[in-house]
Amino acid sequence: MKNKILKKDSKFIWHPFTQEKSSEAPILVKKAKDEKIIDIDGNEYIDLISSWWVNTHGHCREEIIKEISDQAKSIEQVLFAGFTHEPAVNLAEKLVGLLPDKLNKVFFSDNGSTSVEIAMKVAIQYWYNKGKKKNKFMAFDGGYHGDTLGAMSVGFSSGFYEPFKEIINKNFFFNFPENWFGNNQVELSEKESIREVKNIINKEKNNIAAVIIEPLIQGAGGMRICRKEFLNKLIKIFKDSGIIVIFDEVMTGFGRTGKMFALDHLSEKPDIICLAKSLTGGYIPLAATIFNEEIHKEFVDSNFKKTFLHGHTFTANPIGCSAALASLNLFAKDRTFKNIKKIEDTHKKCLSMLSKRSTIKKIRILGSIAAFDLDEDRFKYGSKPVEDLKKKFLNKGLLLRPIGKTIYLMPPFCIKKKVLEDCYKIIEEIIN
Ligand SMILES: Cc1ncc(COP(=O)(O)O)c(C=O)c1O
Numbered sequence: 001m002k003n004k005i006l007k008k009d010s011k012f013i014w015h016p017f018t019q020e021k022s023s024e025a026p027i028l029v030k031k032a033k034d035e036k037i038i039d040i041d042g043n044e045y046i047d048l049i050s051s052w053w054v055n056t057h058g059h060c061r062e063e064i065i066k067e068i069s070d071q072a073k074s075i076e077q078v079l080f081a082g083f084t085h086e087p088a089v090n091l092a093e094k095l096v097g098l099l100p101d102k103l104n105k106v107f108f109s110d111n112g113s114t115s116v117e118i119a120m121k122v123a124i125q126y127w128y129n130k131g132k133k134k135n136k137f138m139a140f141d142g143g144y145h146g147d148t149l150g151a152m153s154v155g156f157s158s159g160f161y162e163p164f165k166e167i168i169n170k171n172f173f174f175n176f177p178e179n180w181f182g183n184n185q186v187e188l189s190e191k192e193s194i195r196e197v198k199n200i201i202n203k204e205k206n207n208i209a210a211v212i213i214e215p216l217i218q219g220a221g222g223m224r225i226c227r228k229e230f231l232n233k234l235i236k237i238f239k240d241s242g243i244i245v246i247f248d249e250v251m252t253g254f255g256r257t258g259k260m261f262a263l264d265h266l267s268e269k270p271d272i273i274c275l276a277k278s279l280t281g282g283y284i285p286l287a288a289t290i291f292n293e294e295i296h297k298e299f300v301d302s303n304f305k306k307t308f309l310h311g312h313t314f315t316a317n318p319i320g321c322s323a324a325l326a327s328l329n330l331f332a333k334d335r336t337f338k339n340i341k342k343i344e345d346t347h348k349k350c351l352s353m354l355s356k357r358s359t360i361k362k363i364r365i366l367g368s369i370a371a372f373d374l375d376e377d378r379f380k381y382g383s384k385p386v387e388d389l390k391k392k393f394l395n396k397g398l399l400l401r402p403i404g405k406t407i408y409l410m411p412p413f414c415i416k417k418k419v420l421e422d423c424y425k426i427i428e429e430i431i432n
Pocket residue numbers: 111112113114116144145146147214219220248249250251276277
């Protein structure tokens with residue numbers, strides 16, 4: 001049975017981020033519960049990356065499943081132009097209530113990349129509606145905002161982008177002053193980054209629609225962290241220059257950084273925020289881009305040309321909205337932020353021990369996210385050493401996907417301290 005399914009998989013399916021020539025057959029998953037994924041042979045894997053950073057409260061939670069099932073029985077999908085429904089209205093109200101006052105208009109879509117495209121298109125049209133032509137963006141080097149063409153134009157310039165270089169809009173990038181425990185050079189690189197930003201603004205201010213930022217931590221760019229003091233200073237510069245500030249919280253949203261959103265760590269707030277991944281607890285694809293009133297108001301006009309003519313077929317899918325409401329309700333029931341604090345403390349304790357016994361570098365921790373680098377350059381993205389390492393982790397029951405030489409952990413919040421400690425023991429065994 002297993003072989004039959006895998007044979008068909010190989011015949012009919014094209015998997016993401018996968019080179020079929022060199023990769024092994026995928027793991028055939030049978031079920032999942034809490035932090036565990038179980039394959040058809042009964043092997044268990046601890047989902048230390050929350051299945052690409054989406055799963056918040058653990059797999060197959062009854063509370064979320066019940067809402068999904070109840071919702072599917074009443075209305076499973078309806079178009080969202082000229083129609084609305086209670087799950088979308090309730091979810092929008094809930095999200096606005098969690099965000100700073102001015103972020104109060106919600107545009108739904110279905111994944112992180114679309115939430116970013118919407119933010120970018122709205123930023124350009126905002127200026128257009130005001131009679132200005134501003135269609136360039138600023139972004140950090142090493143950022144990642146999705147795989148659609150607009151999102152790629154503000155993402156990191158890795159090898160992924162090579163074939164599309166010619167057709168991707170050219171934007172302006174500045175250095176990300178990464179920080180880690182024991183880094184005493186960070187202020188220098190922060191100054192350099194601010195100097196670069198000011199230079200770009202001086203030259204290009206009239207062309208720049210917005211800046212897009214993964215606040216406090218870059219995900220796919222290698223789990224790199226910057227200091228909040230720096231980010232506050234930087235955002236103020238953009239705001240003082242009249243540049244729209246977009247926070248891409250597709251990864252950082254919903255508790256990952258120890259607060260509901262990364263913006264809750266900061267005194268300076270964005271004009272637009274992009275949310276997806278954990279919005280539904282990781283159960284149904286759904287995204288939301290949320291705007292401040294000032295921006296939205298430029299689209300409300302008797303001139304039809306000022307309308308935001310954009311929409312996705314599954315915008316505000318009722319089952320997705322119900323899953324999101326159920327997931328948000330679990331934060332209080334599970335005392336999720338206490339659990340995140342426990343995860344953070346465990347990361348600190350275990351990484352401190354690991355650093356004494358292994359040659360690891362650049363330890364960084366933010367809420368439930370922990371990362372460190374291996375001290376060897378042969379661990380490059382897509383290289384055999386990284387694939388071998390991934391396989392060794394899997395063979396010992398850990399789902400980890402190193403980003404080049406960076407190993408990171410971002411478990412579901414239900415993981416118990418002892419389970420996480422045991423995972424670190426296995427990591428230590430393997431990397432040593
Ligand atoms: C910060 C950030 N933005 C956007 C995206 C794109 O999201 P999706 O893969 O759902 O399109 C990702 C995905 O990893 C992300 O980490």
